[in-house]
Amino acid sequence: MNYDYEGRYLAEINLRYDGTSRFRSDKRWKMFPSFSLGWNIAREEFWKPWEDMVGTLKLRASYGELGNQNTKSWYPTYQTMSVNASNGSWLVNGAKPNTAYAPGLVSSLMTWEQIKTWDIGLDFGALGNRLTGSFDYYQRQTLDMVGPAPELPVILGTGVPKMNNTDLKTYGFDLSVAWNDRLKNGLGYGVKFILSDSQTKITRYPNQTGRLDTYREGMKYGEIWGYTTVGIAKTQEEMDAHLASLPNGGQDAIGSRWEAGDLMFADVNGDGK
Amino acid sequence: MYEGHNTSNYMNINAYTEYGKQLESGHNFKGMVGFQAELMKYKSISLQREGIIVPSLPSIDITSGTDAYGKEVAPSVTGNLSDWATAGFLVV
Numbered sequence: 392m393n394y395d396y397e398g399r400y401l402a403e404i405n406l407r408y409d410g411t412s413r414f415r416s417d418k419r420w421k422m423f424p425s426f427s428l429g430w431n432i433a434r435e436e437f438w439k440p441w442e443d444m445v446g447t448l449k450l451r452a453s454y455g456e457l458g459n460q461n462t463k464s465w466y467p468t469y470q471t472m473s474v475n476a477s478n479g480s481w482l483v484n485g486a487k488p489n490t491a492y493a494p495g496l497v498s499s500l501m502t503w504e505q506i507k508t509w510d511i512g513l514d515f516g517a518l519g520n521r522l523t524g525s526f527d528y529y530q531r532q533t534l535d536m537v538g539p540a541p542e543l544p545v546i547l548g549t550g551v552p553k554m555n556n557t558d559l560k561t562y563g564f565d566l567s568v569a570w571n572d573r574l575k576n577g578l579g580y581g582v583k584f585i586l587s588d589s590q591t592k593i594t595r596y597p598n599q600t601g602r603l604d605t606y607r608e609g610m611k612y613g614e615i616w617g618y619t620t621v622g623i624a625k626t627q628e629e630m631d632a633h634l635a636s637l638p639n640g641g642q643d644a645i646g647s648r649w650e651a652g653d654l655m656f657a658d659v660n661g662d663g664k
Numbered sequence: 665m666y667e668g669h670n671t672s673n674y675m676n677i678n679a680y681t682e683y684g685k686q687l688e689s690g691h692n693f694k695g696m697v698g699f700q701a702e703l704m705k706y707k708s709i710s711l712q713r714e715g716i717i718v719p720s721l722p723s724i725d726i727t728s729g730t731d732a733y734g735k736e737v738a739p740s741v742t743g744n745l746s747d748w749a750t751a752g753f754l755v756v
Contacts (some may be wrong), residue, residue, distance in 0.1 A: 392695045392756065393692075393693065394691070394692065394693055394694075396691055396692070397691045398746070403756075405754065406754065406756075407754045408753040409750065409751070409753075409754075410750065410752070411750045411751075412747070412749040413748060465746050480682040500689070604738050
Protein backbone atom coordinates (compact mmCIF):
# COMPACT_ATOMS: atom_id res chain seq x y z
CA MET A 392 0.00 0.00 0.00
CA ASN A 393 1.38 3.33 -1.09
CA TYR A 394 0.25 6.73 0.12
CA ASP A 395 1.49 10.26 -0.39
CA TYR A 396 0.21 13.76 0.22
CA GLU A 397 1.32 16.15 -2.54
CA GLY A 398 4.61 14.26 -2.77
CA ARG A 399 5.42 15.72 0.62
CA TYR A 400 4.57 12.96 3.07
CA LEU A 401 5.08 9.45 1.80
CA ALA A 402 4.26 6.09 3.32
CA GLU A 403 4.39 2.55 2.08
CA ILE A 404 3.46 -0.78 3.64
CA ASN A 405 4.36 -4.18 2.19
CA LEU A 406 3.28 -7.59 3.34
CA ARG A 407 4.57 -10.92 2.06
CA TYR A 408 3.55 -14.43 3.03
CA ASP A 409 6.01 -16.93 1.64
CA GLY A 410 6.20 -20.69 1.54
CA THR A 411 8.86 -23.10 0.36
CA SER A 412 9.10 -26.81 -0.31
CA ARG A 413 12.44 -27.06 1.49
CA PHE A 414 11.05 -27.04 5.02
CA ARG A 415 8.46 -29.22 6.77
CA SER A 416 4.85 -28.08 6.54
CA ASP A 417 4.73 -26.54 10.04
CA LYS A 418 7.95 -24.55 9.36
CA ARG A 419 7.12 -23.68 5.76
CA TRP A 420 5.16 -20.43 5.76
CA LYS A 421 6.30 -17.10 7.12
CA MET A 422 4.95 -13.55 7.08
CA PHE A 423 7.38 -10.77 6.15
CA PRO A 424 6.15 -7.18 6.69
CA SER A 425 7.95 -3.98 5.82
CA PHE A 426 7.18 -0.28 5.76
CA SER A 427 8.80 3.00 4.88
CA LEU A 428 8.13 6.66 5.61
CA GLY A 429 9.40 9.72 3.78
CA TRP A 430 9.24 13.44 4.30
CA ASN A 431 10.13 15.65 1.36
CA ILE A 432 11.04 18.83 3.24
CA ALA A 433 11.80 20.79 0.04
CA ARG A 434 8.09 20.60 -0.91
CA GLU A 435 7.00 22.35 2.28
CA GLU A 436 5.72 25.94 2.19
CA PHE A 437 8.34 27.06 4.68
CA TRP A 438 11.14 25.85 2.37
CA LYS A 439 10.18 28.36 -0.39
CA PRO A 440 12.99 30.83 0.45
CA TRP A 441 15.69 28.17 -0.08
CA GLU A 442 14.03 26.29 -2.96
CA ASP A 443 16.40 27.75 -5.59
CA MET A 444 19.39 26.60 -3.65
CA VAL A 445 18.23 23.19 -2.38
CA GLY A 446 15.54 21.67 -4.61
CA THR A 447 15.42 18.24 -2.99
CA LEU A 448 15.65 17.41 0.68
CA LYS A 449 14.11 14.21 1.84
CA LEU A 450 14.18 12.32 5.11
CA ARG A 451 13.53 8.60 4.96
CA ALA A 452 13.05 5.78 7.44
CA SER A 453 12.28 2.16 6.70
CA TYR A 454 11.96 -1.20 8.36
CA GLY A 455 11.70 -4.51 6.60
CA GLU A 456 11.71 -8.22 7.26
CA LEU A 457 12.71 -10.68 4.59
CA GLY A 458 13.42 -14.39 4.52
CA ASN A 459 16.03 -16.64 3.03
CA GLN A 460 15.29 -20.28 2.25
CA ASN A 461 18.26 -20.99 0.02
CA THR A 462 19.69 -24.11 1.57
CA LYS A 463 22.41 -26.02 -0.26
CA SER A 464 20.37 -29.22 -0.29
CA TRP A 465 16.89 -29.27 -1.78
CA TYR A 466 15.76 -31.66 0.97
CA PRO A 467 17.63 -30.44 4.05
CA THR A 468 15.16 -31.91 6.58
CA TYR A 469 15.23 -35.49 5.28
CA GLN A 470 17.79 -38.14 6.08
CA THR A 471 19.30 -39.79 3.04
CA MET A 472 20.97 -43.18 2.83
CA SER A 473 23.61 -43.92 0.26
CA VAL A 474 22.79 -47.18 -1.50
CA ASN A 475 25.31 -48.87 -3.75
CA ALA A 476 25.01 -51.94 -5.95
CA SER A 477 27.53 -54.84 -5.67
CA ASN A 478 30.25 -52.80 -3.96
CA GLY A 479 30.59 -54.58 -0.62
CA SER A 480 34.10 -55.66 0.30
CA TRP A 481 33.01 -59.21 1.23
CA LEU A 482 31.24 -62.05 -0.61
CA VAL A 483 27.73 -63.42 -0.10
CA ASN A 484 26.95 -66.56 -2.15
CA GLY A 485 30.01 -65.82 -4.27
CA ALA A 486 29.00 -62.23 -5.15
CA LYS A 487 29.64 -58.78 -3.72
CA PRO A 488 26.51 -57.63 -1.85
CA ASN A 489 24.72 -54.31 -2.19
CA THR A 490 25.44 -51.84 0.60
CA ALA A 491 23.59 -49.06 2.37
CA TYR A 492 24.88 -46.72 5.04
CA ALA A 493 22.96 -45.38 8.01
CA PRO A 494 22.04 -41.77 7.23
CA GLY A 495 23.66 -38.79 8.93
CA LEU A 496 21.67 -36.61 11.33
CA VAL A 497 19.61 -33.71 9.98
CA SER A 498 17.64 -30.97 11.69
CA SER A 499 14.02 -31.51 10.75
CA LEU A 500 13.25 -28.20 12.50
CA MET A 501 15.11 -26.29 9.78
CA THR A 502 13.28 -23.11 8.81
CA TRP A 503 13.57 -19.63 7.24
CA GLU A 504 16.46 -17.33 8.02
CA GLN A 505 14.97 -13.94 8.90
CA ILE A 506 16.60 -10.67 7.94
CA LYS A 507 15.29 -7.55 9.71
CA THR A 508 16.63 -4.21 8.54
CA TRP A 509 16.27 -0.68 9.89
CA ASP A 510 17.41 2.23 7.76
CA ILE A 511 17.31 5.99 8.17
CA GLY A 512 18.42 8.18 5.33
CA LEU A 513 18.62 11.64 3.87
CA ASP A 514 18.69 12.65 0.19
CA PHE A 515 19.45 16.09 -1.12
CA GLY A 516 19.85 17.87 -4.44
CA ALA A 517 21.21 21.41 -4.58
CA LEU A 518 22.21 24.11 -7.09
CA GLY A 519 19.81 22.96 -9.80
CA ASN A 520 20.39 19.29 -8.94
CA ARG A 521 24.04 19.56 -9.92
CA LEU A 522 25.10 18.67 -6.39
CA THR A 523 23.35 15.54 -5.13
CA GLY A 524 24.00 13.30 -2.21
CA SER A 525 22.56 10.77 0.17
CA PHE A 526 23.34 9.34 3.56
CA ASP A 527 22.07 6.12 5.09
CA TYR A 528 22.58 4.46 8.43
CA TYR A 529 21.33 0.92 8.77
CA GLN A 530 21.13 -1.91 11.22
CA ARG A 531 20.43 -5.39 9.96
CA GLN A 532 19.71 -8.42 12.09
CA THR A 533 19.97 -11.88 10.62
CA LEU A 534 18.05 -14.23 12.91
CA ASP A 535 18.01 -18.02 12.91
CA MET A 536 20.82 -18.16 10.40
CA VAL A 537 22.03 -21.62 9.45
CA GLY A 538 25.51 -21.33 10.95
CA PRO A 539 28.29 -23.88 11.36
CA ALA A 540 27.20 -27.07 13.10
CA PRO A 541 27.60 -26.69 16.89
CA GLU A 542 30.09 -28.71 18.92
CA LEU A 543 28.54 -31.70 20.67
CA PRO A 544 30.21 -34.39 22.81
CA VAL A 545 32.01 -37.02 20.70
CA ILE A 546 29.75 -39.63 22.36
CA LEU A 547 27.14 -38.56 19.76
CA GLY A 548 29.07 -40.83 17.43
CA THR A 549 28.26 -39.08 14.17
CA GLY A 550 28.47 -35.74 12.42
CA VAL A 551 26.50 -32.84 13.92
CA PRO A 552 23.85 -31.45 11.56
CA LYS A 553 23.57 -27.78 10.65
CA MET A 554 20.66 -25.91 12.17
CA ASN A 555 19.16 -22.44 12.62
CA ASN A 556 21.50 -21.58 15.48
CA THR A 557 23.09 -18.19 14.72
CA ASP A 558 22.06 -14.54 15.02
CA LEU A 559 24.05 -11.75 13.40
CA LYS A 560 23.87 -8.01 13.66
CA THR A 561 25.31 -5.76 10.97
CA TYR A 562 25.46 -2.00 11.22
CA GLY A 563 26.98 0.54 8.94
CA PHE A 564 26.52 3.61 6.84
CA ASP A 565 26.65 4.68 3.20
CA LEU A 566 27.48 8.21 2.15
CA SER A 567 27.64 9.50 -1.39
CA VAL A 568 28.06 13.01 -2.78
CA ALA A 569 28.09 13.71 -6.50
CA TRP A 570 28.60 16.72 -8.72
CA ASN A 571 27.29 16.62 -12.30
CA ASP A 572 27.34 19.50 -14.75
CA ARG A 573 27.58 20.41 -18.43
CA LEU A 574 30.00 22.98 -19.78
CA LYS A 575 28.91 25.71 -22.21
CA ASN A 576 30.59 23.82 -25.07
CA GLY A 577 28.30 20.83 -24.38
CA LEU A 578 30.74 18.57 -22.55
CA GLY A 579 29.18 16.88 -19.58
CA TYR A 580 31.23 15.76 -16.58
CA GLY A 581 30.70 14.36 -13.14
CA VAL A 582 32.51 13.37 -9.96
CA LYS A 583 31.22 11.11 -7.24
CA PHE A 584 32.49 10.47 -3.74
CA ILE A 585 31.43 7.34 -1.86
CA LEU A 586 32.21 6.38 1.71
CA SER A 587 30.77 3.36 3.46
CA ASP A 588 31.54 1.09 6.35
CA SER A 589 29.87 -1.82 8.09
CA GLN A 590 30.58 -4.26 10.86
CA THR A 591 29.02 -7.60 11.67
CA LYS A 592 28.75 -9.10 15.12
CA ILE A 593 27.68 -12.61 16.11
CA THR A 594 24.93 -12.11 18.70
CA ARG A 595 23.96 -15.75 19.25
CA TYR A 596 25.85 -18.98 18.67
CA PRO A 597 26.08 -22.12 20.81
CA ASN A 598 29.81 -22.19 21.65
CA GLN A 599 29.87 -22.98 25.38
CA THR A 600 33.54 -23.92 25.42
CA GLY A 601 34.62 -20.59 23.91
CA ARG A 602 36.46 -22.12 20.97
CA LEU A 603 38.31 -19.60 18.85
CA ASP A 604 38.13 -21.47 15.54
CA THR A 605 34.39 -21.01 15.11
CA TYR A 606 31.72 -18.38 15.86
CA ARG A 607 31.51 -16.96 19.38
CA GLU A 608 28.87 -14.76 20.90
CA GLY A 609 30.11 -11.16 20.71
CA MET A 610 32.66 -11.96 18.02
CA LYS A 611 33.11 -9.46 15.21
CA TYR A 612 33.02 -11.04 11.79
CA GLY A 613 36.48 -11.13 10.21
CA GLU A 614 38.37 -10.25 13.40
CA ILE A 615 42.07 -11.09 13.53
CA TRP A 616 43.87 -12.63 16.50
CA GLY A 617 47.59 -12.62 17.17
CA TYR A 618 50.24 -12.69 19.88
CA THR A 619 51.28 -9.52 21.67
CA THR A 620 54.96 -8.77 21.21
CA VAL A 621 57.51 -6.90 23.27
CA GLY A 622 59.68 -6.14 20.24
CA ILE A 623 62.48 -7.59 18.15
CA ALA A 624 65.57 -8.94 19.97
CA LYS A 625 68.52 -6.78 18.94
CA THR A 626 71.18 -9.11 20.34
CA GLN A 627 71.44 -12.79 21.28
CA GLU A 628 71.81 -11.72 24.95
CA GLU A 629 68.50 -9.86 24.78
CA MET A 630 66.74 -12.95 23.39
CA ASP A 631 68.37 -15.22 25.97
CA ALA A 632 67.23 -12.90 28.77
CA HIS A 633 63.71 -12.91 27.34
CA LEU A 634 63.62 -16.73 27.12
CA ALA A 635 64.99 -16.99 30.69
CA SER A 636 62.10 -14.81 31.91
CA LEU A 637 59.69 -17.52 30.72
CA PRO A 638 60.69 -20.53 32.83
CA ASN A 639 57.65 -22.68 31.98
CA GLY A 640 58.25 -23.14 28.26
CA GLY A 641 56.94 -19.81 27.08
CA GLN A 642 58.16 -18.89 23.66
CA ASP A 643 59.59 -22.37 23.01
CA ALA A 644 56.01 -23.66 22.74
CA ILE A 645 55.54 -21.83 19.42
CA GLY A 646 58.99 -22.33 17.89
CA SER A 647 62.65 -23.11 18.45
CA ARG A 648 66.16 -21.67 17.79
CA TRP A 649 65.19 -18.17 18.89
CA GLU A 650 67.96 -15.76 17.98
CA ALA A 651 68.74 -12.09 17.60
CA GLY A 652 66.37 -10.55 15.03
CA ASP A 653 63.40 -12.71 16.08
CA LEU A 654 60.24 -11.42 17.69
CA MET A 655 59.87 -11.65 21.45
CA PHE A 656 56.30 -12.55 22.40
CA ALA A 657 54.80 -11.13 25.56
CA ASP A 658 53.66 -13.28 28.47
CA VAL A 659 50.31 -11.59 28.90
CA ASN A 660 49.03 -13.46 31.99
CA GLY A 661 52.46 -13.84 33.64
CA ASP A 662 52.40 -17.63 34.08
CA GLY A 663 55.75 -18.12 32.32
CA LYS A 664 54.12 -20.23 29.60
CA MET B 665 29.60 -46.43 -23.86
CA TYR B 666 27.93 -43.92 -21.56
CA GLU B 667 24.82 -41.94 -22.19
CA GLY B 668 23.17 -39.47 -19.83
CA HIS B 669 20.08 -37.32 -20.08
CA ASN B 670 18.69 -34.73 -17.78
CA THR B 671 15.76 -32.39 -18.02
CA SER B 672 14.87 -29.51 -15.80
CA ASN B 673 11.59 -27.65 -16.00
CA TYR B 674 11.28 -24.30 -14.31
CA MET B 675 7.88 -22.72 -14.03
CA ASN B 676 7.32 -19.25 -12.70
CA ILE B 677 3.95 -17.60 -12.40
CA ASN B 678 3.37 -14.01 -11.34
CA ALA B 679 -0.11 -12.59 -11.01
CA TYR B 680 -0.88 -9.17 -9.61
CA THR B 681 -3.35 -6.35 -9.81
CA GLU B 682 -2.83 -2.68 -9.08
CA TYR B 683 -5.13 0.11 -8.05
CA GLY B 684 -4.38 3.80 -7.76
CA LYS B 685 -6.44 6.84 -6.83
CA GLN B 686 -5.46 10.50 -6.87
CA LEU B 687 -7.69 12.90 -4.99
CA GLU B 688 -8.03 16.63 -5.80
CA SER B 689 -7.09 17.40 -2.23
CA GLY B 690 -3.55 16.10 -2.81
CA HIS B 691 -3.92 12.62 -1.26
CA ASN B 692 -2.60 9.85 -3.48
CA PHE B 693 -3.21 6.16 -2.88
CA LYS B 694 -1.75 3.16 -4.63
CA GLY B 695 -2.08 -0.50 -3.83
CA MET B 696 -1.23 -3.87 -5.24
CA VAL B 697 -1.97 -7.49 -4.40
CA GLY B 698 -0.13 -10.31 -6.03
CA PHE B 699 0.84 -13.93 -6.03
CA GLN B 700 3.95 -15.59 -7.29
CA ALA B 701 5.05 -19.20 -7.46
CA GLU B 702 8.06 -21.08 -8.71
CA LEU B 703 8.35 -24.78 -9.45
CA MET B 704 11.55 -26.53 -10.43
CA LYS B 705 11.46 -30.16 -11.55
CA TYR B 706 14.67 -31.99 -12.26
CA LYS B 707 15.10 -35.46 -13.68
CA SER B 708 18.10 -37.37 -14.91
CA ILE B 709 18.94 -40.86 -16.12
CA SER B 710 22.20 -42.35 -17.27
CA LEU B 711 23.38 -45.72 -18.45
CA GLN B 712 26.66 -47.38 -19.24
CA ARG B 713 27.49 -50.63 -21.02
CA GLU B 714 30.91 -51.88 -22.11
CA GLY B 715 31.90 -52.99 -25.62
CA ILE B 716 31.14 -50.71 -28.55
CA ILE B 717 30.90 -52.96 -31.62
CA VAL B 718 30.97 -50.39 -34.45
CA PRO B 719 33.00 -47.32 -33.37
CA SER B 720 31.03 -44.98 -35.63
CA LEU B 721 27.71 -46.17 -34.17
CA PRO B 722 27.86 -45.54 -30.42
CA SER B 723 24.48 -46.77 -29.26
CA ILE B 724 23.59 -48.88 -26.24
CA ASP B 725 21.72 -51.53 -28.29
CA ILE B 726 24.83 -52.38 -30.31
CA THR B 727 27.27 -52.87 -27.46
CA SER B 728 28.54 -56.33 -26.58
CA GLY B 729 28.44 -55.95 -22.79
CA THR B 730 32.01 -57.22 -22.47
CA ASP B 731 35.18 -55.31 -21.63
CA ALA B 732 38.55 -55.30 -23.44
CA TYR B 733 39.43 -58.77 -22.01
CA GLY B 734 36.15 -60.33 -23.17
CA LYS B 735 34.83 -60.44 -19.62
CA GLU B 736 31.15 -59.74 -19.10
CA VAL B 737 30.54 -56.48 -17.19
CA ALA B 738 27.13 -55.66 -15.74
CA PRO B 739 25.66 -52.51 -17.29
CA SER B 740 25.00 -49.65 -14.88
CA VAL B 741 21.87 -47.54 -14.77
CA THR B 742 21.28 -44.50 -12.56
CA GLY B 743 18.35 -42.18 -12.12
CA ASN B 744 17.61 -39.06 -10.10
CA LEU B 745 14.43 -37.13 -9.48
CA SER B 746 14.17 -33.94 -7.44
CA ASP B 747 12.17 -30.74 -7.24
CA TRP B 748 11.55 -27.64 -5.18
CA ALA B 749 8.84 -25.01 -5.07
CA THR B 750 8.15 -21.64 -3.52
CA ALA B 751 4.97 -19.61 -3.27
CA GLY B 752 4.34 -16.12 -2.03
CA PHE B 753 1.41 -13.79 -1.50
CA LEU B 754 2.06 -10.08 -1.38
CA VAL B 755 0.30 -6.85 -0.55
CA VAL B 756 2.15 -3.69 -1.57
